[in-house]
Amino acid sequence: MHQFVEAFEFIGRNGAIDGQSGLPSLSHLALETLKVGAIGVAISIVIAVPVGVWLGHVHRGSFVAINLGNIGRALPSLAVLAIGDAFLGLGLTVVEVALVILAVPPIITNAYLGVDGVDRDLVDAARGMGMSEGEILRRVELPLAVPLIFAGIRTAAVFVISTTTIASLAGFSGTLGDPIANETSYHFSGVLGAAICVAALALVVEGVLTLVQRGLTPRGVRVERDVEIGMGAPAPGLT
Amino acid sequence: MSGYAATLAATGPVIPNFGAHSSKCVVENRFFCGDWVSRNWDSVLWPALRQHVMLTAIAVGIGFVISVALALAAHRYGWLERPTLLVTTILYTIPSLALFELLVAPVGANIYAAEIALVSYTLLILFRNILTGLREVPEEVLDAAEGMGMTRGQALLKVELPLALPAIVAGLRIAVVTIIALATIVYTIYDKGLGVPIHTALGEGPFKTELLVAGGLTVALALVADGLLVLLQRVLTPWTRARAT
Amino acid sequence: MWSRLMPDSRSRSSVGVGRSIVAVLSIGAVVLGLAACGSSSSSSSSSSNSSSTASTAASSGPGAGKPAVTIGDKNFPEENILGELYAQALEAKGYKVNLKPNVGSSEIIYKAFTSGQIQMYPEYTGVFLSAVAEQAKLPTSAAEAYKQAKAFAETKGATMLAYTPFYDSDALATLPAYASENKLKSVADLKPLGKKVILGGAPEFATRFQGVKGLEKEYGLKMTFKPIAIELSYKALESKQVDVQDVFTTDGQLLGGKFKVLEDPKKVFGFQNVAPIVKQSVLSEEGPEFEATINKVSALLTIPAIQQMNKAVTIDKQSATSVAAQFLKANGVV
Numbered sequence: 001m002h003q004f005v006e007a008f009e010f011i012g013r014n015g016a017i018d019g020q021s022g023l024p025s026l027s028h029l030a031l032e033t034l035k036v037g038a039i040g041v042a043i044s045i046v047i048a049v050p051v052g053v054w055l056g057h058v059h060r061g062s063f064v065a066i067n068l069g070n071i072g073r074a075l076p077s078l079a080v081l082a083i084g085d086a087f088l089g090l091g092l093t094v095v096e097v098a099l100v101i102l103a104v105p106p107i108i109t110n111a112y113l114g115v116d117g118v119d120r121d122l123v124d125a126a127r128g129m130g131m132s133e134g135e136i137l138r139r140v141e142l143p144l145a146v147p148l149i150f151a152g153i154r155t156a157a158v159f160v161i162s163t164t165t166i167a168s169l170a171g172f173s174g175t176l177g178d179p180i181a182n183e184t185s186y187h188f189s190g191v192l193g194a195a196i197c198v199a200a201l202a203l204v205v206e207g208v209l210t211l212v213q214r215g216l217t218p219r220g221v222r223v224e225r226d227v228e229i230g231m232g233a234p235a236p237g238l239t
Numbered sequence: 240m241s242g243y244a245a246t247l248a249a250t251g252p253v254i255p256n257f258g259a260h261s262s263k264c265v266v267e268n269r270f271f272c273g274d275w276v277s278r279n280w281d282s283v284l285w286p287a288l289r290q291h292v293m294l295t296a297i298a299v300g301i302g303f304v305i306s307v308a309l310a311l312a313a314h315r316y317g318w319l320e321r322p323t324l325l326v327t328t329i330l331y332t333i334p335s336l337a338l339f340e341l342l343v344a345p346v347g348a349n350i351y352a353a354e355i356a357l358v359s360y361t362l363l364i365l366f367r368n369i370l371t372g373l374r375e376v377p378e379e380v381l382d383a384a385e386g387m388g389m390t391r392g393q394a395l396l397k398v399e400l401p402l403a404l405p406a407i408v409a410g411l412r413i414a415v416v417t418i419i420a421l422a423t424i425v426y427t428i429y430d431k432g433l434g435v436p437i438h439t440a441l442g443e444g445p446f447k448t449e450l451l452v453a454g455g456l457t458v459a460l461a462l463v464a465d466g467l468l469v470l471l472q473r474v475l476t477p478w479t480r481a482r483a484t
Numbered sequence: 485m486w487s488r489l490m491p492d493s494r495s496r497s498s499v500g501v502g503r504s505i506v507a508v509l510s511i512g513a514v515v516l517g518l519a520a521c522g523s524s525s526s527s528s529s530s531s532s533n534s535s536s537t538a539s540t541a542a543s544s545g546p547g548a549g550k551p552a553v554t555i556g557d558k559n560f561p562e563e564n565i566l567g568e569l570y571a572q573a574l575e576a577k578g579y580k581v582n583l584k585p586n587v588g589s590s591e592i593i594y595k596a597f598t599s600g601q602i603q604m605y606p607e608y609t610g611v612f613l614s615a616v617a618e619q620a621k622l623p624t625s626a627a628e629a630y631k632q633a634k635a636f637a638e639t640k641g642a643t644m645l646a647y648t649p650f651y652d653s654d655a656l657a658t659l660p661a662y663a664s665e666n667k668l669k670s671v672a673d674l675k676p677l678g679k680k681v682i683l684g685g686a687p688e689f690a691t692r693f694q695g696v697k698g699l700e701k702e703y704g705l706k707m708t709f710k711p712i713a714i715e716l717s718y719k720a721l722e723s724k725q726v727d728v729q730d731v732f733t734t735d736g737q738l739l740g741g742k743f744k745v746l747e748d749p750k751k752v753f754g755f756q757n758v759a760p761i762v763k764q765s766v767l768s769e770e771g772p773e774f775e776a777t778i779n780k781v782s783a784l785l786t787i788p789a790i791q792q793m794n795k796a797v798t799i800d801k802q803s804a805t806s807v808a809a810q811f812l813k814a815n816g817v818v
Contacts (some may be wrong), residue, residue, distance in 0.1 A: 023691050067469075073413070074461040076420035082454035086270065086447040090713060158332060165334040169424065170441060171713050173687045180337050183591040185688070188340070195337030201552045202332040207428045252784040255814035257796035257807055265801050275801065282803075340592065348588050348596045426559070431584040442560055443798050445715050 003192055010186075010193035015179070017186060024174070030197055033175040034205075036092070036167075037160040040099030044156055048151065052111025056145070057137050073105040081170040088236045102139045102163060103156035109218050110152025114145030129206035132217045143218045150213035154206050176201070264449065272448040279449075283436055288456055294422045295464075297354055299415055302361025306410075309362070310369035311395075320370065328365040335360065335421050339428045351440035353425045357418055364414040365407075372406025373399055405476045412468040419461045433457045514808040546773035552580035553766060553774075554600035558593050558765030559586040561797045561804065562652060562790065563732060566758060567607040568808035573781045576818040578775060584805075590615045597761065598640065604762040607644070608652060609633040610754040614763070622754060626651065629755035636763050645778050647759040648785040652734045654694060654753040656683075656746045657717075662727055670747040672703050674728065681705075684712035684726030695730070698752035718743070734787060736795025758782070784815055 015026030055061040077098050084094035118141045126140045168177025174216075179186035179194035186194070264272035276284070313319040330338075335356065342352035376399050382392040399441075426434035433453050440449035553574070557567030564585050568575050571583040584602055587593045596602050605711065609629040610744075613619045617636040623629035626647070634644040656671055666677060676680055689695040690709045699705045712720045718737045721729045731738070732747070738745060760778055767775060789811070796807045812818040 023688070070412075070465065071462065074416040074419075074458075074465045076457045076461055078420070078423040078434060078437060079454035079457035082441065083458075085441065086450040086454075089716070096270070106476040162334050165336045165570055166424065169427070171334065172717070177336075179336055180340070180687075182403075182688075183340060184611065187618065188591060191337055191340050194438055195333050195341075198334050198337075199329065199332040207316065207630070236480050251786050252789050252811075254789050255810045256794050257792065257800065257802060257810055266799065342598075343588070343592050343595050347599055347601050348592050349601065401599040426586070428588050428592055430559070430584070435586065438559065440559075444714065446801075
């Protein structure tokens with residue numbers, strides 16, 4: 001399909017358009033997307049991981065961790081941006097709020113399930129050995145929960161990167177969503193090229209996070225709990 | 240503005256007084272103008288809500304049927320799983336807006352393009368969930384079914400599918416909520432759904448009342464759908480409720 | 485971990501299996517029922533949409549007996565108004581018109597046009613040249629822009645009808661006080677003020693040639709740029725966040741003298757008159773009165789006229805349908 005050839009040519013030109021000097025380059029847009037996404041995911045991790053991990057440790061509040069988190073996923077991003085725009089105007093703040101709302105649910109749910117699902121016998125044994133609650137969390141539960149927590153972070157990261165397009169629709173420019181939402185200026189080759197970049201970026205981010213996960217998982221655990229949740233759909237059977 | 244006068248004929252057209260029909264509230268763009276809402280409910284907001292439900296229902300309905308078929312096939316012929324997962328995962332990372340725009344050239348700026356894209360996203364979610372649900376059925380249960388003399392087909396119908404039900408309904412829940420969100424973007428190629436008033440409002444000012452009401456309706460729709468499906472989950476799989484946590 | 489979610493086979497009743505299957509089938513039935521309900525009521529709502537524009541279709545006139553025409557418009561208010569104007573004028577002459585509003589952005593509506601989904605839509609000459617014809621060379625007059633656009637359309641089995649007096653291009657606006665203080669009549673007058681001038685515009689305005697780059701090149705302007713979202717343009721000017729703001733020549737807010745628009749003698753912002761693009765085959769099928777009716781409407785559309793109509797729709801929140809109807813009636817077209 002010649003459109004794909006044109007799209008790759010667009011990528012090869014780093015996003016330049018004939019007759020429109022001074023457009024931000026594709027690499028610049030990609031970096032902005034990463035930046036905006038990273039802030040959103042970072043904030044979400046800071047909020048969701050401690051809460052989810054603690055709830056899983058005390059084996060309480062599954063309703064909060066799972067259902068309340070699901071409400072966040074249920075909120076349509078464009079609608080959230082629209083409401084935020086009405087109250088605060090469209091800026092980085094509102095966009096980040098929308099991204100955090102989207103990213104917290106998979107992270108908090110998986111953090112909860114990860115810690116909650118650690119074999120009770122192991123936890124009891126550790127308690128019997130005299131470990132404090134904090135030590136149990138740090139040395140037993142967290143290492144075992146790493147695969148699931150990271151699965152949640154990976155899911156969230158992919159959601160967030162894909163959602164920057166929607167922010168462009170609402171009027172927030174500077175990310176890879178720009179060419180996709182402005183077909184008139186960038187032509188279809190630009191749309192396709194940027195879309196390919198977004199997909200590639202998501203896959204790269206997923207890959208990097210997987211490597212980080214491997215690094216953080218203690219060797220003994222890697223063989224046992226290679227639970228592959230994958231992107232896009234959290235584990236079945238929740239609630 | 241005398242600069243333009245040079246191009247105007249001396250007489251020019253008759254410009255009627257269109258009259259200021261809207262309330263002060265709207266002109267000042269206050270947060271919520273009840274009069275605008277009641278005047279535009281029947282013509283703008285209610286049709287948009289209805290269309291949004293329709294777009295979602297069609298996509299999830301068709302997507303569900305195809306996903307079940309694909310999952311059953313992949314369950315039977317294991318080699319199908321990898322390629323299907325690969326294709327669906329790659330599709331999922333394509334920004335939805337780009338997929339809509341891509342479909343306009345071959346299919347047209349119509350409901351077919353919108354639904355093809357929405358059904359694709361439904362597939363990604365449901366296929367994975369249904370397949371995993373089928374897979375999670377413990378070996379012993381299947382063996383017991385075989386031991387009881389059930390055929391492959393009977394085991395599927397009476398044992399595997401019911402046991403996979405929690406996963407299936409959980410997947411449906413995610414799918415419905417995701418499609419409601421994606422349907423807000425349909426307006427870019429097809430003039431239906433709650434994205435239409437959101438888009439209009441974004442360009443006007445932005446027009447706060449319409450943003451809040453249209454955005455609010457979308458959020459409410461998603462929450463109601465989510466809630467209904469949770470209820471459905473409870474009804475269909477009462478055994479999952481009795482989980483000691 | 486999943487085993488905790490699996491049923492204890494003893495607690496599952498034998499009724500559960502059959503019930504589950506019935507439940508799954510009923511989900512399917514409900515979903516399909518909703519879809520059927522929704523589609524039948526949405527098709528009645530879409531027909532009520534188009535019937536609201538066909539409300540005064542004459543049964544006689546030059547259009548009687550001719551095949552129906554599908555007109556589309558892009559998804560913003562000015563285009564909605566244009567679509568309604570042309571559709572209602574044609575219907576008054578007995579033509580049968582299917583109006584499809586909000587088809588999409590420029591590239592999308594052009595695709596719908598070439599695939600035959602619609603047969604006519606109002607297009608801006610400058611946008612057509614850059615977005616569709618992908619022409620990088622800038623025309624030097626409105627007439628030349630129209631000629632080039634029309635020539636390109638004709639290579640695609642279409643043509644463009646007469647262009648409107650109004651043009652909807654970018655422009656720079658200021659508060660009248662600021663303009664008189666600094667003796668500003670045209671954009672060129674901003675040069676001596678240098679970096680002191682704060683220019684507001686959408687982020688892409690800073691990088692486009694029909695934006696900051698062109699102003700720099702053609703007028704030697706070096707202003708301080710401040711990104712402002714399009715919808716907040718006039719607020720930014722009023723609150724003096726910016727001295728000069730990128731606006732559109734047909735904005736309703738420009739009425740009433742609250743803002744002064746600076747002239748652009750070098751035409752950095754290009755030419756954006758509207759000329760309906762229509763398939764050649766449709767023109768011949770519908771007869772000469774078709775083209776004459778449309779051109780009659782186009783000739784009426786001056787900048788003040790469009791500004792008033794834009795104001796009525798975007799600020800006073802009236803429907804494009806009613807605004808178009810009032811305008812056409814006042815000018816004896818319907």
